[in-house]
Amino acid sequence: MSVTTTLKKISASTTGRRGGSYHAAGGPESNHVLEKRNITVAVVGLSGTEKEKGCMGSGKSCLCNRFVRPGEDDYYTDHISVLSQTDFGGRVVNNDHFLYWGQVTKGTSPDIFSEMNQELGMSTLSSGPGGVMGGGGAGLPPLPPGVAGVQTTFHIVEQTEFIDDSSFQPFKSGKTDPYVKRCATTKLTSAEKLMYICKNQLGIEKEYEQCVMPDGRMNVDGFVCVFDASDVPGRSVERVVEYTAACLTQLIKTKKPIVMAATKCDEADDAMQRELDRLLSRKEFKSANIPLVETSAHNAVNVDTAFMVLAHLVDKARPGKLKVMSYQEALKCRQEMCDFAAEAYGALIRAQVNDYRTLWVTASKRVQHCPEFKRYVEIYGRDAAKRTFVQHTKRLKEQYIDSRVQAYLRVLPDILLDLLPDLDAIKDTDWVDVKEQLRSHPDFDQYFIDRPDESWEDLILGDDQNEDGLCDEDRVPFQLLNSDDAEQCYLQHRQSLESEDRRNDQRRAFKKLLEETGFVTPGKALSEVRVLFMGQDCYEDLPEKDIQDIYDEHQQEITERAKKHFKELLVERADLFYGFANLGNGCVIGQDDIQNITQGLQEDIRYKTLERLDQERMLILLRHLGFIGHGPVRASCPAGPVTHCMDRLIGRVLQRAPRPRSWARSSAWALAHSETGEQKLNVVLLATKPLLHSFSHFFKVSDEWL
Incomplete structure (x- = not known):
């Protein structure tokens, strides 16, 4: 069984929704007991002013966004940490240096994922019910956290540092502890704090979905520490390593599980990856057994895996070691799943839309409940789905035009044969002159339609179409004669006439040879x-x-x-x-x-x-x-x-x-019928007397004429 086949089964068995859950096959109809649990995860990493982090962030926000709201239409790449005082005091930020990203429920099915583990060449390294992690990402259901039929609800918090846009210094709020110490806080409180969605939400919170942080407080169960694996201008490697080491030191003191997430692995820098390996190999961190997950929020690779690994670590009652897929292995699986979704959606569009005049509004309503459409929109977004539809209708349009053109080109030789039956009818060999000769032909309107203000494509796609989308106008657009195919058709016609003319000459010559x-x-x-x-x-x-x-x-x-x-x-x-x-x-x-x-x-x-x-x-x-x-x-x-x-x-x-009228007045000259039915003819003889008497005597003595 191929990876794509396995992904088909996963697609059919596992679904997900923003702010909701991925429902696993552990429901009432399953033999497996569905376990439910809730954990709160804090995402931490390099933050601060441009001096500390360089010209861009480390990818914490994108990682949280892709995990909580994995759909492409809900994924934003531009998140801002420089705010006005008004936005900082709004209900989303709420005068805090952390964001509440909301909650998401992930579910797993043991049968599907055990089969996927085998298909992807993974192995379970535990003697108990432990599992293998990898391949997970937004759009791809997470691998099981070592337990069959577990449904986990994640509350995601991002620890960051907001900068005042007037002073370009961090806002003063509550405790003034530095970020490396504050990020390890396990008890968070913020009354009436709203879920963060995107930067455009700030100031117009009522126009977006409003979800309040439960009870205004949270206890952090584990941490995902972010390490940017890309090379960012203005950011030194040493600064990143030391900053991350300081954060890990504080996180370890909390005795909470930690997962190291290498972000932006789609743009990974070899030097940064080597430094990350050295960092985790340090004695103080190596003993903590911090698992490393290589992720890419933009490509939705291993994002779910990072959080599901943390969920497994939080549940201490679950034994077993975990083996996480590398970024390249997970990327390959993700790409196969994306290709499968694109192929399935393309097949759906081809099956449902066969008229190039179909509108996207109509087509999208027709397929909106199809799983192929939902899956494709989740991975690529509605804009991509529309582009695929537009490309398909464009191909249909091109195919229709091409079929009409081919139909015209098939009848053009017959038209040329009717209007230019022989070489004598062709006054000039130049195609431009021949077209004008055709235009002036008495039968031109019978075969051609000439509208100089319209292109021949517009004539084909014009209003002369019936309800079936077929063109009622069967005359050839005269503008089509400007194409190379039409000129080639004329050249073939002329060549055929010349060949026929030579053939006729040879036929006549052979006929003459036979006669001579x-x-x-x-x-x-x-x-x-x-x-x-x-x-x-x-x-x-x-x-x-x-x-x-x-x-x-x-x-x-x-x-x-x-x-x-x-x-x-x-x-x-x-x-x-x-x-x-x-x-x-x-x-x-x-x-x-x-x-x-x-x-x-x-x-x-x-x-x-x-x-x-x-x-x-x-x-x-x-x-x-x-x-x-x-x-x-x-x-x-x-x-x-x-x-x-x-x-x-x-x-x-x-x-x-003609019979003279005198014959009708007198019966003397009419043919007389005898009793036997024979006809007698009255004859007047004009001749000289000797000849007249001789001729008359001949008739009188001959029985044959009496």
Whole structure:
């Protein structure tokens, strides 16, 4: 099981709140008995004027802030010790040189933390119920103080020294003992003293949460002594070490448990750390067994651990030695937990927000009760949560714009093909000139929308969207043509036209080559003549499919031409068919007859041309014999029963021809119907008398026309 998996379980099993508690899994449903206790902790360390502490403090206030109010939105990095007389006398400071930070309850679950100890490679160094400390920090539930199911309420006091902003000297209040002696006070009294939250609270206390120090008095149960591990300008190492040593000397006299907290380890200086190790190695301090916890309030690393270790020391009935994680080990655990929280919150936002137009107010209300959101806000703050949301909606917006642009670019080639179908339609090769040519095209408004005062992104994200967030305007924003992708699309279109133009030239050249060569005859396959075209540019450059299509088309043309010529040959050689005219129903044309006809035709080139299409040639011959032998009927017309048969063509012309009105007044010119249903046509002949008498006599003596 990974550290991240363990942290997931911790996140689900342990919660915390400011001024409240971290509830452990030791409730009624647990098999473990929940123990409760209260302790008061005084946080002490280097204080005083700038001469003593340098240009900044030692980190006491940040340490207390992160422990009592660990949420990022409740954590303040700027705390002030230089005050006006008014602020010093206010109810928060209350004319004291200490601050009451309020109370916080921390709870632990034995099952979760014993598993976490194993996952993080920690070990229990006691034979009893002692535990391992480490990894704790604001936002990360504290490790158990050696006892399963313990709920501890901490009252936190910070011993400091406030400076008058007019004299820049410490305020005179009550006892005038120096700080190193005063910080070891175990009995604190201050009636109606309010909990400190931040420096902006001073003077406007009513606008902040007001929590009074219980009973106006406190008995200190233990001390957290702060040692700044960073290098601060204007502060000598020797001064810090001696000042801390003096404080420890006084604290040891109280016989109260002490924990040394190295603060600002995220900016630790090697020299300061070495000096701290030497300090704790001194004989007078080594015998006190003062545990060292490396912390960073800004990074929320090992903050809870320092106080939980002290709680374990206060509870003297709990045996066992403690092993505290180093800063680097705890930082790694903290970072893994932060990464897990960020990943979980990111997944939550991606699942809940899929519209770039969603507002933060709406989204935050939607996810405010989700544990992923609460955890992320506790670690990173609401501003960071909002930034993550804004980044997500920005990505959604970019993805939407990109999807629309890609959709426009997909249809742009078709638009260019419609408006610029060939190279002749492109007047100039320059893209700038081509865009103006498109703008002046009659069909421009059908394909493009042109609003010069708006960018194409604004057009895509404009008001032309339906309820689903989809753009109803499907025309391409003309400004999109200014993009490199649009120009590349045009270049590809032009290249395609040029390629197609070259291809058409090659197709025509290959077609001409087929027409000019005498080796391609009807019925001959491409494979038989392919070798003849080797080396020809038009053949070598064309794809195989084009070559086959052109050859098939050419074969169809010469075959139809050869069939037509063969039919003309049959008409020309009417002498071969005289004997088969008007055959009766019982007469049959034999193989000898066909052979005789074939012998009379075989020397003609029109007969030889269809040599490879012998079956089709025979079929044409048999149809012609049928037309001759069984009478000229439309179905067997050699010219074609539908297209070129004159009987059908004349009939169609007569049907479509306008009928003069005189035909409607007189029935003499109308087609008369006989009893058998046949139509009779009245004909007027205009000719010279001899020719007229001859023609009239022919019709009168012919039974076919009567």
